[in-house]
Amino acid sequence: MIALNSENRAAIAARHPEIFRPSWRRRSMIVTGLGAAVGVFVFGIVQLDIPLNRLSDGIFMLGGFLRLMLPPDPGSWALALTCLHALGETLSIAFLGTLGGALLAFPASLLAARNVVANRIIHFLARRSLDTVRGVDTLIWALIWVGVVGLGPFAGILALVCSDFGTFGKLFSEAIEAADKKPVEGIQAAGGNHLHGVRFGLLPQVIPILLSQVLYYFESNTRSATIIGIVGAGGIGLQLAEQIRVLEWQKVSFLILLILVAVSAIDWMSSRLRFAIIGRRAIA
Template sequence: MNSFNFENQATIAERHPHLFRPDWWNRGKITVGFGAAIALFVYGIVQLDIPFHRLSDGMFRLGGFLQLMVPPDPGSWAQALIYLHALGETVAIAFLGTLGGALLAFPVSLLAARNVVANRIVHLLTRRGLDTMRGVDTLIWALIWVGVVGLGPFAGILALICSDFGSFGKLFSEAIEAADKKPGEGVLAAGGSHLHGIRFGLLPQVIPILLSQVLYYFESNTRSATIIGIVGAGGIGLQLAEQIRVLEWQRVSFLILLILITVSSIDWISGKLRFAIIGRREIA
């Protein structure tokens, strides 16, 4: 079998020698691309004047912090309950922010999809509005809403809603545009209206994809809710910032451990749900 493949390959090489010649042009482009990327990286390092000599001293200080963090200790059972309540608050912020952003973005994503709304002006304005909302980072939204509604989880929920609104609008509209046109055309051929084509031909295809994206963002927003809590948006991030400020490193490590366990659990659960949703879609 091996000799047959070798002889067959040799015969093909004799008939079509150009197919077996090294493509030096493509190899050269790849090499030049890698070289340009490395040169650009080095140029950026030089221009920013990054002090690499501080890295060794910083690693020693990091080791000292890690020693102070061991073992993780909440301080007392009452304090541990406060931290668990703050952790639940963070998860609630992530859940409500993700759900609110998805619900608001869904109808807007229909306007942003070319195969749903053919009006170019509506499509352009909707897309640019989503770009504007998505262009502002979640932390900036948190700072804005803390100044508007004050400290607390409500500001965190509003920050995630604003940030996810732009992201979900873009992702949902792209999923809608990538859907198969044949089911919708079949509904129209059977006498249905354009809205019927969207309801019965388009949405059944994209809903599992949208749900999968929402689950992924819920997992990601759990981490984001921790960060925005540091600027006063509530949750365990606020507790973490306070313990760092007073140099309670054992409590800091306990909070970090809680966050890691929670994020890992949500990642595992959402992964199972995403695979279940995709599996049902493929079976259907």
């Protein structure tokens, strides 16, 4: 490949001046967009009356909390075993909630995909139902189910199932709609019906993608299960809230360390599994 020197570049610029001419319209749009973003940011700070002078004081206070949290100390072996049991409960909530949401969302996603169900009314109702469920935050679902079934991990599982049902339904339906149509058309051309095309031409393409999304959300739901545990849905979040309430900051740091280790381990394992699934799909 011949390197472009200044003479070649000048000759190309002379033949195609419209390409090398600076686009002032694009530059003005970029500057206007950045200025509008900064203006909205400043307007939000002023409108919400955010006290920026508290930021420096808050940083010093955070440093004081960090000093109180070091070194991490469970206090006793009995409390350490209780924390490990609570961590296992959190992982169970995340796993069962993710699995339940994915199993319920899969048939709903088929109804919400245009290339599976052509009926506009069914498609519209399925989409809007998923939007309605997804519009409620996981913490709100946890508060609702704690009031319905009481305190404990069952409420946390139901909260994650409801939250993931809406999210998985949207992600699964979009993955199904983005699949290649040629395998489906080939099966139908060979004499198969629409269900055969979906079963043998569409699902083999999207199943690895759906599994990858489920693995990612299992890692994400581990953090969510910790948060919903604070409102009474069980797990290590409940232990964390109790230790913060009694100002046992070294025990708080120990619990946070357990959560970080668990999330990191799950993230590592799920990443390896996702790459393995994607790699097998690429080879296939």
